[in-house]
């Protein structure tokens with residue numbers, strides 16, 4: 304009986320001792336972890352994450368302590384529980400703070416904000432291409448004269464580029480425009496002028512017709528400072544009853560003054576195009592020297608800007624418009640050339656190279 308009593312007592316004592324040991328062990332462990340948390344100095348966010356997993360992760364140090372906590376007698380639970388809670392709060396707070404600090408440092412590095420007093424870098428705003436600026440300006444001038452803008456395909460057939468415009472087959476005038484043919488099919492061409500859009504307009508619409516036709520055109524020319532195999536044109540067509548050469552002259556004079564300034568004058572020289580009769584080249588007085596003669600106008604005081612003429616009756620006929628009832632005029636100009644004159648650009652290739660040092664110099668309100 305006594306032996307049994309002693310055994311029970313010893314058991315109790317040893318249980319108490321075990322509990323005391325566990326408690327001490329846990330308190331020590333908690334203190335150790337608190338110290339470790341305080342001393343922790345991570346290099347990067349991966350370090351912080353690894354540390355978080357080590358302390359707060361599922362199989363982390365806090366989890367292990369919680370497991371042990373289950374065997375702590377109820378009487379001790381209160382105090383130890385508070386210590387554990389404290390540990391959890393300290394760890395969570397420290398890890399969150401570290402995460403934030405490292406994130407901020409990374410953002411600072413990324414933005415290279417090493418010197419907060421340094422002036423900010425300005426955003427560069429793009430500008431319109433000079434060809435677009437001039438195209439829009441020309442469109443706007445003619446729209447004030449009642450013209451609308453028409454469009455058409457770049458890959459065309461012989462009819463719209465040549466035949467409907469009174470270029471007979473085998474006629475040498477076709478050589479004036481060095482044509483690109485597609486897949487050796489002589490009927491499929493890259494349009495050499497936007498007159499093809501005028502033909503398409505006449506197909507669709509009965510007079511009165513007043514359109515301008517901007518677009519890219521293609522000619523098999525050697526690339527140089529004054530020629531390119533791709534360039535842009537704006538052509539115009541006006542058909543109505545009693546349209547005269549004088550109407551054309553006045554319209555083009557108005558255009559030249561709007562584009563180059565009130566002092567601009569024009570002159571016309573006889574020329575030849577298969578689709579107009581009579582035809583003319585239009586020169587504008589040199590805006591650089593004011594007509595006195597300079598390097599740009601080669602001493603003549605005049606700069607060639609476009610071709611024009613009265614629509615050939617054959618063209619009207621081919622497009623089902625009665626030449627006895629209607630007459631009209633047409634004109635066509637290269638946008639690059641006009642832009643060169645307007646901005647004093649000496650080399651046409653610059654328009655195609657997209658060098659920002661060139662393009663940055665153009666500004667437009669549009």
Ligand code: PHE
Nearest residue numbers: 496498610611612633634635
């Ligand atoms: N289509 C002609 C060309 O490209 C220009 C032009 C148009 C001439 C209209 C006269 C009339 O060269």
